[in-house]
Amino acid sequence: MRLSPTCGLIALLLAAPLARGQDLPAAPSSTAAPVATGTVAGAPDPVDLEDIRNFSRVFEVVRQAYVEKVDNKTLMKAAISGMLAGLDPHSEYLDKDGLAALTEDTTGAYSGLGIEVIEQDGQLRIVSPIDDTPAARAGIKPGDTIVKIDGKPVTEENIDAMFKDLRGEPGSKITLTIVHDKSDHLIDLPLVREKISVTSVRTREIEPGYAYIRISQFQEDTAPDLEKKLGELITKHGQPKGAVLDLRSNPGGLLTAAVAVSDDLLDAGTIVTTRGRLADANMNFSAHPGDLLGGAPLVVLVDNGTASAAEIVSGALKDNHRALIIGKRTFGKGVVQTVLPLDAEHAVKITTARYYTPSGTSIQAEGIKPDIALADLTVNKADSGPQLITSEADLSHHLANEDGNAPKDINNDGSAENAKLATQDYALSQALNVLKGLALNRAPAAVPAKR
Numbered sequence: 001m002r003l004s005p006t007c008g009l010i011a012l013l014l015a016a017p018l019a020r021g022q023d024l025p026a027a028p029s030s031t032a033a034p035v036a037t038g039t040v041a042g043a044p045d046p047v048d049l050e051d052i053r054n055f056s057r058v059f060e061v062v063r064q065a066y067v068e069k070v071d072n073k074t075l076m077k078a079a080i081s082g083m084l085a086g087l088d089p090h091s092e093y094l095d096k097d098g099l100a101a102l103t104e105d106t107t108g109a110y111s112g113l114g115i116e117v118i119e120q121d122g123q124l125r126i127v128s129p130i131d132d133t134p135a136a137r138a139g140i141k142p143g144d145t146i147v148k149i150d151g152k153p154v155t156e157e158n159i160d161a162m163f164k165d166l167r168g169e170p171g172s173k174i175t176l177t178i179v180h181d182k183s184d185h186l187i188d189l190p191l192v193r194e195k196i197s198v199t200s201v202r203t204r205e206i207e208p209g210y211a212y213i214r215i216s217q218f219q220e221d222t223a224p225d226l227e228k229k230l231g232e233l234i235t236k237h238g239q240p241k242g243a244v245l246d247l248r249s250n251p252g253g254l255l256t257a258a259v260a261v262s263d264d265l266l267d268a269g270t271i272v273t274t275r276g277r278l279a280d281a282n283m284n285f286s287a288h289p290g291d292l293l294g295g296a297p298l299v300v301l302v303d304n305g306t307a308s309a310a311e312i313v314s315g316a317l318k319d320n321h322r323a324l325i326i327g328k329r330t331f332g333k334g335v336v337q338t339v340l341p342l343d344a345e346h347a348v349k350i351t352t353a354r355y356y357t358p359s360g361t362s363i364q365a366e367g368i369k370p371d372i373a374l375a376d377l378t379v380n381k382a383d384s385g386p387q388l389i390t391s392e393a394d395l396s397h398h399l400a401n402e403d404g405n406a407p408k409d410i411n412n413d414g415s416a417e418n419a420k421l422a423t424q425d426y427a428l429s430q431a432l433n434v435l436k437g438l439a440l441n442r443a444p445a446a447v448p449a450k451r
Helices: 049-065 072-085 096-106 159-165 222-237 255-265 309-319 415-424 426-441
Strands: 092-094 109-112 115-120 123-129 145-149 173-179 186-192 194-197 201-207 210-215 242-246 270-276 283-286 298-302 324-327 335-341 347-356
Touching: 049 072, 072 092, 092 096, 096 109, 096 347, 115 159, 123 159, 145 159, 201 222, 201 426, 210 222, 210 426, 222 255, 242 426, 255 270, 255 309, 270 309, 298 309, 298 426, 309 324, 324 426, 415 426
Parallel strands: 210 242, 242 298, 298 324
Antiparallel strands: 092 347, 109 194, 115 123, 123 145, 145 173, 173 186, 201 210, 270 283, 270 347, 335 347
16 A cells, blocks of 8 residues: 555545445544644634523523523533534534444444435435445435335434434344435335444456456455455456446545555556645645556446545546546545544544645546446346348358367357346446457557567
8 A cells, every 4th residue: 555645634534425425434542633723724713602602591591481491511412513514515523423333334344234324405315335235235226215214204303313223233123214316115124133244445457458347336445355355356357457346325434545546557647636625634645656456457346325525436446547447437536534632532533634636627426427338227138039031151152261270169259258248237347348448449568579
């Protein structure tokens, strides 16, 4: 893993919507940091004493007149949480349990359903399911909305408690009522919580000479895992003629992991820059020599569940002209969160910077537009009757090929394998076809001169 420079902030998070992100936060620092340090741009803005008085009055009114008794600690926690929630969907107050969940998620090991969730208009919206988890196996898709949990409607008043209900002991049951994007049909999905242990990197050969790399999220070990598994694939099958990097439904993760993965696939160039009000939030990450694929053509698959850290990788590869981006416009989370400890058991996760792709573009609320757009399609094999004559070889008295060593199985042109892949994963089949075209146009490697 090659990083430059070292992160000056406590912990940088790039998981998609982590304010309600069930599955992909980053590791907080154990060292408390003063929140008010750093050079902040702009003139001082002192707190109005009248605002403090109004807060105290409201606090006292709620404490004395609310229909049910609420203790002071609960009220203060709600006030802090409300202050942060009013900033953006990603900033939040973390207590002991929140910090523990944050630490679990960055290692990819926790107990739950395997979904990344964001609060939107008083509802829980799915950013993406994680590969091979109860949510993914049940057919949950990016953009789905959870409207009920165990038959109880999700409302603005109970959304925090509902969010916590998504986690639980392995083997415990839960029923989610969801509605797919652009649909009004409610679907009940009975699920069983599992101990989720996410392997963020998987590799294989799609076809001889073409590698497939799937990254499901960006964890602490993602870059070294990529280096190990891709190295093993290359050792077994040789240097690929091209590769597909699949970042579909990747909700993000750690900034450092995104930078390291980008560095692994680039020889040079800017990866990402971040800019904020604190001096430590202004950083520039650049690639070092050493491309794991040796410059072989690269295609990146994305969709509307590709978010945050996954968008950093997509933007770095696109702007450096290292890869073609294929699929749908990405989620559009272009901000960075930092975990700032308050004490040993409490912290604030707050948005501290925006990030910019190498071209200087902010993708916040815009996403990354693919170079080649693909609709969300599925392919079915067409019915066709038997054909008696399909080539010259089927005609009587045809002349034999003059090359006696020519392969005899002339009907095996690869179309059957292509049809099988297209029916299983249309987007991947299209990416592979584009990749083959790029590989054909690639200049052959120089042959060492003989001496």
